[in-house]
Amino acid sequence: MYIEQPLPKQRASKRLTLAPSLAPGLPIPFFLAFKELWRYRGRYLLISLVIALITTLVLFIGGLAEGLGAGNKEYLDKLNADVVLYQANVDLSIPSSRIDRSRVNNVRRVEGVKDVGTISFSNATIPLGGNAAPLKVSLIGIEPGKPGEPPAFEGETLKGKRDRAAIIDKNTALRTGLQVGDVFNIKSIQGTEEKLHPLTVAGITDGRQYSIQPSVFVPYQTWEDIKPKSVVDNGPETPIFNLMAVQLDNPRDFEAMAARLENQVSEVEAVDRKTAYESTPGYSAQQSTLNTQRFFTLLIGVLVVGGFFQIQTLQKVAQVGMLKAIGTSNLSVAIAFLLQIIAITILGVLIGGAGTLLLALSFPATVPIVFTPESVATAIAALVLIGPLGGLVSVRILTKVEPLTALGLAS
Amino acid sequence: MKTILQTNAVTKSYTVDNVTINAVNEVSLEIKAGEFVAIVGPSGSGKTTMLAMLAGLLSPTRGNIVIDGQDLAAMKEARLTRFRRQKIGFTFQANNLVPYLSALENVELMLRLNGRFDRAGRQRAKDLLAQLGLGERLKNLTSQLSGGQQQRVAIARALIHNPQIVLADEPTASLDTERAYQVVGTFAGLIQSQNLAGIMVTHDLRMTRYVDKIIQMRDGQINKIIDTRQAILDFADARN
Ligand SMILES: Nc1ncnc2c1ncn2[C@@H]1O[C@H](COP(=O)(O)OP(=O)(O)OP(=O)(O)O)[C@@H](O)[C@H]1O
Ligand SMILES: [Mg+2]
Numbered sequence: 001m002y003i004e005q006p007l008p009k010q011r012a013s014k015r016l017t018l019a020p021s022l023a024p025g026l027p028i029p030f031f032l033a034f035k036e037l038w039r040y041r042g043r044y045l046l047i048s049l050v051i052a053l054i055t056t057l058v059l060f061i062g063g064l065a066e067g068l069g070a071g072n073k074e075y076l077d078k079l080n081a082d083v084v085l086y087q088a089n090v091d092l093s094i095p096s097s098r099i100d101r102s103r104v105n106n107v108r109r110v111e112g113v114k115d116v117g118t119i120s121f122s123n124a125t126i127p128l129g130g131n132a133a134p135l136k137v138s139l140i141g142i143e144p145g146k147p148g149e150p151p152a153f154e155g156e157t158l159k160g161k162r163d164r165a166a167i168i169d170k171n172t173a174l175r176t177g178l179q180v181g182d183v184f185n186i187k188s189i190q191g192t193e194e195k196l197h198p199l200t201v202a203g204i205t206d207g208r209q210y211s212i213q214p215s216v217f218v219p220y221q222t223w224e225d226i227k228p229k230s231v232v233d234n235g236p237e238t239p240i241f242n243l244m245a246v247q248l249d250n251p252r253d254f255e256a257m258a259a260r261l262e263n264q265v266s267e268v269e270a271v272d273r274k275t276a277y278e279s280t281p282g283y284s285a286q287q288s289t290l291n292t293q294r295f296f297t298l299l300i301g302v303l304v305v306g307g308f309f310q311i312q313t314l315q316k317v318a319q320v321g322m323l324k325a326i327g328t329s330n331l332s333v334a335i336a337f338l339l340q341i342i343a344i345t346i347l348g349v350l351i352g353g354a355g356t357l358l359l360a361l362s363f364p365a366t367v368p369i370v371f372t373p374e375s376v377a378t379a380i381a382a383l384v385l386i387g388p389l390g391g392l393v394s395v396r397i398l399t400k401v402e403p404l405t406a407l408g409l410a411s
Numbered sequence: 412m413k414t415i416l417q418t419n420a421v422t423k424s425y426t427v428d429n430v431t432i433n434a435v436n437e438v439s440l441e442i443k444a445g446e447f448v449a450i451v452g453p454s455g456s457g458k459t460t461m462l463a464m465l466a467g468l469l470s471p472t473r474g475n476i477v478i479d480g481q482d483l484a485a486m487k488e489a490r491l492t493r494f495r496r497q498k499i500g501f502t503f504q505a506n507n508l509v510p511y512l513s514a515l516e517n518v519e520l521m522l523r524l525n526g527r528f529d530r531a532g533r534q535r536a537k538d539l540l541a542q543l544g545l546g547e548r549l550k551n552l553t554s555q556l557s558g559g560q561q562q563r564v565a566i567a568r569a570l571i572h573n574p575q576i577v578l579a580d581e582p583t584a585s586l587d588t589e590r591a592y593q594v595v596g597t598f599a600g601l602i603q604s605q606n607l608a609g610i611m612v613t614h615d616l617r618m619t620r621y622v623d624k625i626i627q628m629r630d631g632q633i634n635k636i637i638d639t640r641q642a643i644l645d646f647a648d649a650r651n
């Protein structure tokens with residue numbers, strides 16, 4: 001009997017060299033899945049590359065959503081306040097919201113309010129040397145030491161109400177090259193004349209864009225003096241602000257305090273920071289556009305990958321029927337397939353992720369693409385699901401194949 | 412000799428458009444260890460249907476099938492699958508092999524499926540392929556093998572895991588006469604030496620010279636059983 005034949009001696013060394021490919025412990029789904037992947041690696045690599053491209057696209061759209069979103073929301077999102085107060089009935093439009101000093105004082109007297117600061121927004125430019133176009137900035141008036149003033153990560157915060165000093169945000173610093181102690185000009189049109197207002201950089205804060213522009217923060221009185229205006233005057237009798245930034249004794253009390261503020265102070269609307277930045281012009285529309293793009297890119301991924309594997313699967317029906325007839329379980333067939341599609345997807349996502357990283361590193365800092373760990377993690381999780389989702393139809397086809405087809409019969 | 416397979420009045424009926432036909436009709440047979448049986452008969456006589464039922468791939472409408480003391484009807488799907496990979500060896504008319512595996516890997520597959528693959532198993536697979544004249548073709552893929560070579564790889568795969576029964580569906584359909592004789596002859600030798608029960612469905616009646624029993628079917632029923640050496644040779648030679 002052939003099994004009982006003694007093994008020829010000279011085979012011993014050859015058997016050893018074969019050992020790595022033996023993989024005796026490898027469960028059957030792994031064995032079948034990876035043998036097949038390896039045999040048709042060209043074909044499968046191609047679909048991995050498609051997934052890599054989709055990954056790149058999804059990550060960039062996500063990065064753009066973060067980056068462009070940051071341009072709108074950075075300052076308001078990082079605001080050191082629990083409640084943002086607007087004038088009532090202005091649909092949370094910041095330029096329309098106008099608040100006077102008496103209301104600021106009323107807010108300060110409401111029980112549970114820890115501190116309040118005013119914020120005023122305007123636009124100006126910083127002339128840059130040579131032929132460079134001037135840098136458009138958000139010129140933001142705040143009260144030194146009050147909520148609304150950003151922290152200085154280099155240099156100092158603002159001191160006097162009338163000081164000709166500014167805190168510039170990181171974006172302003174990057175684009176102008178300004179450092180703490182430097183003097184720069186703010187150019188604004190007042191009346192009909194262009195005026196230059198020299199300011200000293202007191203401090204530099206992190207990214208605090210507002211209205212998709214880098215920011216320059218100055219004390220309120222200085223702001224009143226240098227902002228663009230149609231009539232040259234000595235400032236209004238009673239100053240007007242756009243927003244109030246309110247800190248609470250107990251930040252968890254937001255709901256109750258918002259209601260109390262709207263009750264006790266006339267004509268104000270209280271919201272949290274998220275509502276504030278989501279209400280800035282274009283923010284929600286922009287984000288939902290980018291999210292739609294991202295969703296459709298993922299959907300295309302699912303369909304392309306699903307279609308590819310479905311064609312592959314349909315070509316394998318006879319072979320799968322044979323495998324089942326000789327005793328391969330349905331579960332093994334399904335697991336082998338899922339292993340393949342998951343491996344292909346992960347490979348694609350890895351290639352795409354690495355490619356995106358390399359590309360992103362080569363971009364200048366001014367490109368509004370930002371990768372945050374959370375957004376990248378969410379994107380990767382969604383991308384890795386492309387394969388299994390796309391493969392659902394194929395799994396169904398595979399599990400429905402009858403072993404009887406191996407004999408050319410079907411029930 | 413020990414009985415390995417027994418059927419008792421097995422019937423398979425199909426109803427199409429309110430007309431019921433018995434593809435297999437009350438077939439009772441018995442196959443012992445070391446016995447090689449050919450099922451022959453005209454097209455539509457129920458050969459493949461019979462084979463599918465013996466393989467546990469199709470359940471009879473009536474009657475029962477007992478293999479190695481176990482009633483197939485009593486087994487659930489998963490149990491039947493396990494039964495097939497442990498107790499049965501298969502060769503099919505077409506699509507026998509996994510195209511992305513080598514000849515050797517295709518044979519070893521049966522051992523892997525049974526979780527019994529090791530170096531000794533690999534050696535046995537090589538020896539078996541060598542015995543079938545494929546010692547130089549171990550690493551070839553299906554696409555690099557002729558039809559006859561593929562059939563022989565399938566035969567090796569059907570035997571490697573020491574099954575109790577080997578079922579062969581038209582093993583010579585794609586072979587020329589000389590190859591066909593060679594393949595079936597080797598197959599018969601291995602079945603006898605391993606003491607298995609072998610069942611072959613064939614259209615090529617000349618191939619029946621290697622078997623111990625010819626079961627001739629007609630209209631789903633056993634028409635004739637030929638089981639003496641001389642009668643078998645006469646039957647086979649009459650078709651030459
Ligand atoms: N799924 C089915 N539904 C209806 N009738 C069927 C089905 N499968 C087989 N039959 C019928 O059962 C009978 C036996 O078929 P079977 O395939 O077993 O014959 P066979 O002897 O293998 O024929 P051949 O030599 O042509 O392969 C035929 O009349 C066939 O039409
Ligand atoms: Mg048939």
